[in-house]
Amino acid sequence: MRMTLVPRFRNAAFALWRRNTLVWRKLLGPSLLINFGEPFLYLIGLGYGLGLFIGEMMNMPYLTFLASGILASSPMNTASFEAMYSVYTRMIPQRTYEAILTTPMEVADILAGEMLWCATKAVINGAAILAVAALLGAVSGWQALWVLPIQFLVGLTFAGPALVMSALARGYDFFNYYVTLLITPMFVLSGVFYPVSSLPPALQGVVQFLPLTHAVDLIRPLVAGQPVTDVALHLGVLAAYGLVGYLVAVKLVRRRLLV
Amino acid sequence: MDAVVEIEGLIKRYDSREVVRGVSLSVPRGRCVGVLGPNGAGKTTTLRLLLGQSPLNGGRIRVFGLPIPEAGRAVRARTGVVPQMDNLDPDFTVAENLRIYGHYFGIPAHTLDARIRELLAFVELTDRADSPIGTLSGGMKRRLTIARALVNDPELLILDEPTTGLDPQARHMIWGRLRDLRAQGKTLLITTHYMEEAERLCDELVILDQGRLLDRDSPASLIRRHVEPEVIEVRGAAGTVRAALGGVPDCRLEAMGDTFYCYTHDATTHIKHLEGRADLTFLHRPANLEDVFLKITGRELRD
Numbered sequence: 001m002r003m004t005l006v007p008r009f010r011n012a013a014f015a016l017w018r019r020n021t022l023v024w025r026k027l028l029g030p031s032l033l034i035n036f037g038e039p040f041l042y043l044i045g046l047g048y049g050l051g052l053f054i055g056e057m058m059n060m061p062y063l064t065f066l067a068s069g070i071l072a073s074s075p076m077n078t079a080s081f082e083a084m085y086s087v088y089t090r091m092i093p094q095r096t097y098e099a100i101l102t103t104p105m106e107v108a109d110i111l112a113g114e115m116l117w118c119a120t121k122a123v124i125n126g127a128a129i130l131a132v133a134a135l136l137g138a139v140s141g142w143q144a145l146w147v148l149p150i151q152f153l154v155g156l157t158f159a160g161p162a163l164v165m166s167a168l169a170r171g172y173d174f175f176n177y178y179v180t181l182l183i184t185p186m187f188v189l190s191g192v193f194y195p196v197s198s199l200p201p202a203l204q205g206v207v208q209f210l211p212l213t214h215a216v217d218l219i220r221p222l223v224a225g226q227p228v229t230d231v232a233l234h235l236g237v238l239a240a241y242g243l244v245g246y247l248v249a250v251k252l253v254r255r256r257l258l259v
Numbered sequence: 260m261d262a263v264v265e266i267e268g269l270i271k272r273y274d275s276r277e278v279v280r281g282v283s284l285s286v287p288r289g290r291c292v293g294v295l296g297p298n299g300a301g302k303t304t305t306l307r308l309l310l311g312q313s314p315l316n317g318g319r320i321r322v323f324g325l326p327i328p329e330a331g332r333a334v335r336a337r338t339g340v341v342p343q344m345d346n347l348d349p350d351f352t353v354a355e356n357l358r359i360y361g362h363y364f365g366i367p368a369h370t371l372d373a374r375i376r377e378l379l380a381f382v383e384l385t386d387r388a389d390s391p392i393g394t395l396s397g398g399m400k401r402r403l404t405i406a407r408a409l410v411n412d413p414e415l416l417i418l419d420e421p422t423t424g425l426d427p428q429a430r431h432m433i434w435g436r437l438r439d440l441r442a443q444g445k446t447l448l449i450t451t452h453y454m455e456e457a458e459r460l461c462d463e464l465v466i467l468d469q470g471r472l473l474d475r476d477s478p479a480s481l482i483r484r485h486v487e488p489e490v491i492e493v494r495g496a497a498g499t500v501r502a503a504l505g506g507v508p509d510c511r512l513e514a515m516g517d518t519f520y521c522y523t524h525d526a527t528t529h530i531k532h533l534e535g536r537a538d539l540t541f542l543h544r545p546a547n548l549e550d551v552f553l554k555i556t557g558r559e560l561r562d
């Protein structure tokens with residue numbers, strides 16, 4: 001085994017990315033319905049319904065506040081679920097990785113390809129939500145298109161740790177823990193539905209370590225047409241989660257498959 | 260003759276159990292070497308080590324003169340693999356499986372198109388090109404797996420029990436294709452526990468049992484060296500068989516299940532003893548690889 005500490009990125013990763021893109025294309029119809037349907041439900045149900053009572057939040061209409069929160073949390077969900085359920089399926093029951101590992105591809109290439117795909121899917125779904133939000137008048141200006149590359153990064157951010165979960169999982173049930181203990185709390189606490197500043201001070205400190213908080217801090221001002229602050233910090237935190245997750249996952253998957 | 264695969268003193272442990280214990284083996288270019296061994300002998304493990312898919316605990320491997328595991332990528336680029344268990348990609352059709360697999364080797368699209376057409380014809384799956392994997396029979400899946408292993412036009416083909424579980428028609432079809440590949444000059448390394456397969460396809464056989472290499476030679480030499488040329492298989496009550504053949508010279512008597520095997524250099528006199536007896540049935544045949552295999556690896560059940 002060539003157990004280099006830091007795997008090099010190779011073009012081989014795109015072969016796996018391409019594989020996943022082709023599978024996705026086959027299921028385009030149903031997946032687009034879900035992509036547009038769910039954000040519509042959230043934005044109309046919560047945005048209009050709650051918006052009526054709330055009016056403005058942090059100097060923007062509540063619909064904009066909520067839409068920008070969902071634009072940050074959607075890539076988290078898309079990438080996490082893809083990197084857990086789909087990746088695990090390919091790795092263990094479907095034996096797809098076993099087949100791939102008899103070609104020149106290595107574990108590092110496979111997982112890099114998976115992460116690229118998770119991020120791509122996060123942007124596809126995110127773009128659908130952005131379109132819906134724009135239709136509903138929740139987006140102010142073209143600078144909101146910067147949301148898309150940030151969603152790509154957020155996809156990488158969450159794909160990394162989710163790959164670690166796949167590498168450790170002995171079955172699908174295992175993912176429930178990760179979703180219940182980490183993804184759902186982040187969804188509720190990281191400023192998607194209300195500003196983090198309204199949390200108790202101790203909790204505010206904790207929330208600053210969660211990647212979703214930084215995704216919200218980048219995406220919300222872009223959607224609302226406000227200045228973005230601390231860009232380097234936010235990008236750095238998002239990149240760090242993705243990178244560390246990737247490196248740990250490569251190590252664990254090698255240990256699991258190359259025995 | 261230059262060797263495509265050279266293995267020396269290979270050792271592999273799982274936990275503290277040694278499952279490959281000092282195997283040495285070489286596969287000359289353009290030849291077919293068969294690895295014969297009961298279940299659990301270490302065949303699959305040896306093949307995985309060879310491909311750089313598993314860390315070794317001792318010994319040395321070179322494939323195409325390159326060191327394994329260091330040169331694993333380069334070696335896999337020139338090798339085709341048919342794994343013991345089918346692992347075709349269920350999200351794709353027959354032709355798409357070949358295409359996707361070709362992408363993993365970085366084969367350019369125009370080369371790939373032509374190659375896929377040739378390979379589908381070679382394994383007689385042209386009319387199933389657009390079928391989903393789930394609709395294929397076991398034999399078709401195996402043929403597609405062989406086509407997939409050829410997508411990179413490999414110099415070395417590694418097949419792990421290529422016909423286990425297939426019906427005789429499918430098996431013969433695959434043997435035919437493997438002989439074609441031999442004729443094209445490809446080097447083949449095959450594991451099997453079908454003696455007929457080993458005898459038909461391979462120039463040379465190695466017998467592996469419990470991680471140890473017990474012998475290696477051509478099929479004919481193995482038979483000549485290990486067993487007498489003729490065999491009489493006898494069925495009947497144990498006492499009756501022993502009474503009929505017990506005192507006869509030049510008869511090495513072995514029992515397995517409800518059958519006795521009398522190994523001999525000349526069966527003429529033995530047959531006289533058996534003929535016309537209503538309480539025994541017998542069959543006279545030349546010795547084959549199965550006799551060698553049972554003699555070398557023992558007659559008890561394996562799993």
Ligand SMILES: Nc1ncnc2c1ncn2[C@@H]1O[C@H](COP(=O)(O)OP(=O)(O)O)[C@@H](O)[C@H]1O
Pocket residue numbers: 259273278296297298299300301302303304305
């Ligand atoms: N991943 C593994 N962990 C522990 N033991 C293993 C593993 N893979 C194979 N073995 C053991 O190694 C031995 C050789 O297995 P294998 O190479 O699959 O045999 P064969 O292919 O000849 O049937 C068996 O006893 C098997 O149980």
Ligand SMILES: [Mg+2]
Pocket residue numbers: 302303304343419
């Ligand atoms: Mg095996």
